[in-house]
Amino acid sequence: MSWALSIDRSDITQASLVEESSRDLQAGEARLAVRRFALTANNITYAAFGEAMGYWRFFPGADGRGRLPVWGFAEVTESRAEGLAVGERVYGYLPAGSELIITPGKIRPDSFIDAAEHRAGLAAVYNRYERCPAGPGDNPAREAAQMVLQPLFLTSFLIDAHLRDTDFSGATRIVLTSASSKTALALAFLLKRGRPEGVSIEGLTSARNTGFVKDSGLYDAVIAYDDIERMDPAPARLIVDFAGSADVNRALHTRFADSLKANIRVGGAHWEQSAPARDLPGPRPTFFFAPDDARKRIAEWGPEGFAQRQGEAWSQFAAAADALLAWRSLDGPQEALSAYQALVGGEVAASEALVVEVSAR
Known part of the structure; x- marks a missing residue:
């Protein structure tokens, strides 16, 4: 059996x-x-x-x-x-x-x-x-990192390429919700590599995870969800939403409104609150489906080019994540x-x- x-x-x-x-x-x-x-x-x-x-x-x-x-x-x-x-x-x-x-x-x-x-x-x-x-x-030790991180990393790798191709939609601050999640940590790691001058990375997380997220050293600022109303609404922002919380999305869209350039929804860490929020100020959230984007990148870069770029980035992140x-x-x-x-x-x-x-x- x-x-x-x-x-x-x-x-x-x-x-x-x-x-x-x-x-x-x-x-x-x-x-x-x-x-x-x-x-x-x-x-x-x-x-x-x-x-x-x-x-x-x-x-x-x-x-x-x-x-x-x-x-x-x-x-x-x-x-x-x-x-x-x-x-x-x-x-x-x-x-x-x-x-x-x-x-x-x-x-x-x-x-x-x-x-x-x-x-x-x-x-x-x-x-x-x-x-x-x-x-x-x-090597069983290498297998653990591959199982835990590599599937998540691929999604982060594709989002990083998308953000760079679209010039971050004109935003100067990139907000990652569920900043303690492994997918968000991977994206923050990738964004810090050769990012354009003037672009900063903000991590939104629960109060209990702020210490871990700060200690990662991957974010320029770490904000608890309860402190969204204290964030400066003026800078042009782009949200990459790993949390999927309707309440968090409404708070962010209400706070940033016209200064929000895009909201890219990736995951549902807050799955119990994941029903899409309606009638939000600012741009409508759009869903990022990694398999579709992967097909596009493979066609653009070729299978070998895709494997090489992803492999190089993965090796760097896997080495850094081991200590995290x-x-x-x-x-x-x-x-x-x-x-x-x-x-x-x-x-x-x-x-x-x-x-x-x-x-x-």
Whole structure:
């Protein structure tokens, strides 16, 4: 029997562990045993927008409830797919559970996709799996950073490129909500690299996280949400919204009004308040969907150019982030469920990076 985290699609606070029967493979399929995966606020965004953005469609459950998408490592334990051998280790988009059956396609030396029929119309960036090199280069310490930070970093990398291409929409102050989130920290790191003169970065966060955000050294100013009304409304600002809170958006739009140049919505860290605010002063918030932008960048830069630019930036951030975070290892399904519930409840410290060990390597 395998297990999975099962989530009520209409109320993501309702989650439980379920046992699932393994079925026999059909020709062209392979079985992945999930070995380890990360849990972050990004996964709560997947759950909060599961219906609207199609995240629940990746891993349909027999009970009709949601299967939480996570990023992690798995091992091929059975294969009826030519070109994919038992014992291979892969990295990619997985369900929070112990097993995934895939239909490998476009198999290359470094990667393949899941060509299962139900994933055909879904974002390609989530369907690609990396084939991991075996031997001394297989470093579990590096894997933790890859699982926890790399998926988030890609989004930040794409937003950074977008902001620079659009000359920050004419803004001189970039406001990042949920500034303690790992995606916001990555964007702040990227924005500080070679930023134009006169552009500053402001981090908005909860009062309890202001110390951590200040200590990161990535922001020019750190403001608690309760202090929005004290912010100088005059400078031209652009918001990158990782919080997704209707109340925070209304406060910011009301405070800045005509001096607000754009509001780019990325995530839903404040998922319980994520219904869009209506009739806001200033520009209408626009949603940034990373997979669509990734396709645009790959077409513009070419696959090799994209990989090189993203890889260089990622290496720099991964080295810097190691000192920012407290890495915590969780063992098995019950601790995974407890961690999910803590993330939904906002009870995980911003400094913590959680990795679930599903089974022995």
